[in-house]
Amino acid sequence: xxxxxxxxxxxxxxxxxxxxxxxxxxxxxxxxxxxxxxxxxxxxxxxxxxxxxxxxxxxxxxxxxxxxxxxxxxxxxxxxxxxxxxxxxxxxxxxxxxxxxxxxxxxxxxxxxxxxxxxxxxxxxxxxxxxxxxxxxxxxxxxxxxxxxxxxxxxx
Amino acid sequence: xxxxxxxxxxxxxxxxxxxxxxxxxxxxxxxxxxxxxxxxxxxxxxxxxxxxxxxxxxxxxxxxxxxxxxxxxxxxxxxxxxxxxxxxxxxxxxxxxxxxxxxxxxxxxxxxxxxxxxxxxxxxxxxxxxxxxxxxxxxxxxxxxxxxxxxxxxxx
DNA sequence: TCTATTACGTACCAGTTTGGTACGAATTGG
DNA sequence: CCAATTCGTACCAAACTGGTACGTAATAGA
Numbered sequence: 243x244x245x246x247x248x249x250x251x252x253x254x255x256x257x258x259x260x261x262x263x264x265x266x267x268x269x270x271x272x273x274x275x276x277x278x279x280x281x282x283x284x285x286x287x288x289x290x291x292x293x294x295x296x297x298x299x300x301x302x303x304x305x306x307x308x309x310x311x312x313x314x315x316x317x318x319x320x321x322x323x324x325x326x327x328x329x330x331x332x333x334x335x336x337x338x339x340x341x342x343x344x345x346x347x348x349x350x351x352x353x354x355x356x357x358x359x360x361x362x363x364x365x366x367x368x369x370x371x372x373x374x375x376x377x378x379x380x381x382x383x384x385x386x387x388x389x390x391x392x393x394x395x396x397x398x
Numbered sequence: 399x400x401x402x403x404x405x406x407x408x409x410x411x412x413x414x415x416x417x418x419x420x421x422x423x424x425x426x427x428x429x430x431x432x433x434x435x436x437x438x439x440x441x442x443x444x445x446x447x448x449x450x451x452x453x454x455x456x457x458x459x460x461x462x463x464x465x466x467x468x469x470x471x472x473x474x475x476x477x478x479x480x481x482x483x484x485x486x487x488x489x490x491x492x493x494x495x496x497x498x499x500x501x502x503x504x505x506x507x508x509x510x511x512x513x514x515x516x517x518x519x520x521x522x523x524x525x526x527x528x529x530x531x532x533x534x535x536x537x538x539x540x541x542x543x544x545x546x547x548x549x550x551x552x553x554x
Numbered sequence: 555t556c557t558a559t560t561a562c563g564t565a566c567c568a569g570t571t572t573g574g575t576a577c578g579a580a581t582t583g584g
Numbered sequence: 585c586c587a588a589t590t591c592g593t594a595c596c597a598a599a600c601t602g603g604t605a606c607g608t609a610a611t612a613g614a
Contacts, residue, residue: 243482245401245516247601251488269561282604289563302611303560318512326399332407352528356474356519360401363515372508404573425589438575445591458582459588 246322252279253287253325254318254372260297261313261369267306287325294324309369318372319364329364331357402478408435409443409481410474410528416453417469417525423462443481450480465525474528475520485520487513 246254259277260268270288274281288307291297298310309316323329331353402410415433416424426444430437444463447453454466465472479485487509 243403243406243478243485245485245487247399249602250399271561280603283602285562286603292562299562300611301560301562301609303558303613304611305561307562322399329399329401331401352523356523359519360516363512363519367508367512427589436574439573441590442574448591455590456582457580457590459590460583461581461588461590463590 247326249283249287249290250322250325252277252283253291253321255279256284256287257291257296257309257316257321258369258372260307260309261316262373264309264313267300267304267308269306273307290325291321294320296320296324313370313373314368316369317365318367318369319361321369322364329357329361331360403482405439405443405446406478406481408433408439409447409477411435412440412443413447413452413465413472413477414525414528416463416465417472418529420465420469423456423460423464425462429463446481447477450476452476452480469526469529470524472525473521474523474525475517477525478520485513485517487516 255277256273256279259273270285271281273279273288274284277284288297288299292299292307295310296316297307299305299307319329411433412429412435415429426441427437429435429444430440433440444453444455448455448463451466452472453463455461455463475485
């Protein structure tokens with residue numbers, strides 16, 4: 243199962259790329275080329291980020307985007323939420339009223355604890371941290387071919 | 399955004415329900431009625447759980463399903479993985495080879511730490527724990543209308 | 555001040571995945 | 585031998601995601 247949508251993944255890549263050059267104002271086309279992402283999709287992601295106030299947009303001939311706040315003050319959770327909406331484990335976590343089993347479902351109250359753990363994991367990492375070498379976060383190999391490591395896959 | 403698929407959510411509900419009556423062998427139709435879930439969907443979920451070895455299926459006239467292991471020895475993560483597959487934050491977490499940006503994408507190594515946090519959050523909760531009152535896990539209100547609480551929603 | 559260039563923002567369309575259903579094959583107890 | 589029950593496969597519909605195209609707004613230069 244994949245937790246993050248492609249767009250949310252792109253959003254983190256784009257935001258991190260912006261964080262790498264804080265003072266620069268860059269347009270969507272250039273950003274797309276530098277990140278190797280489709281131009282139109284990048285524009286769509288940037289729009290969502292701008293709407294959430296994470297990046298500021300300047301129009302006109304010399305316009306472009308830049309981060310609205312320092313990279314240390316923007317968490318991955320914010321970027322993901324800007325694109326995919328609030329984070330919730332189950333349907334009833336986000337739309338409580340839609341669940342017909344509200345009165346007797348025994349499992350529902352327990353999701354909140356797991357929900358919180360996920361949210362905190364995403365909130366704990368800032369864009370700035372995404373730029374630092376991975377080794378600073380955990381003992382992750384920086385080998386050229388990280389697929390040798392099992393770190394990226396979680397198996398029960 | 400919703401992290402768990404509906405089927406995975408159903409899977410936890412069904413597995414928890416089975417855990418509530420450990421010795422009983424029950425068929426899919428009865429299980430569907432008791433959980434208020436569509437019969438055909440329950441059968442599909444049970445098939446996935448049986449395939450993963452979490453429940454044992456008995457065929458024939460007096461057949462049915464039961465947990466293959468004690469409820470304390472089955473984690474929510476296993477149930478989810480049985481239905482939705484391995485847990486991964488991003489596409490490249492599960493299918494590393496599919497990512498064309500492998501060589502220069504700076505964000506990828508960092509996902510593993512978040513991945514691990516999510517996996518541990520799901521692994522830490524057993525089916526047995528899902529049956530105990532929520533208050534034992536965190537200070538969650540047990541009021542008849544839990545929607546009054548904000549615990550279920552995570553906002554950045 | 556006008557015009558042309560540049561880029562943002564919105565609306566629309568196609569593909570894929572997920573959720574749900576129905577039918578047939580196999581197995582066991584009476 | 586028959587009936588009941590489950591497993592397994594194949595199929596269909598709906599929702600969502602991803603991608604594209606077009607219109608609108610703003611600025612720089614003349």
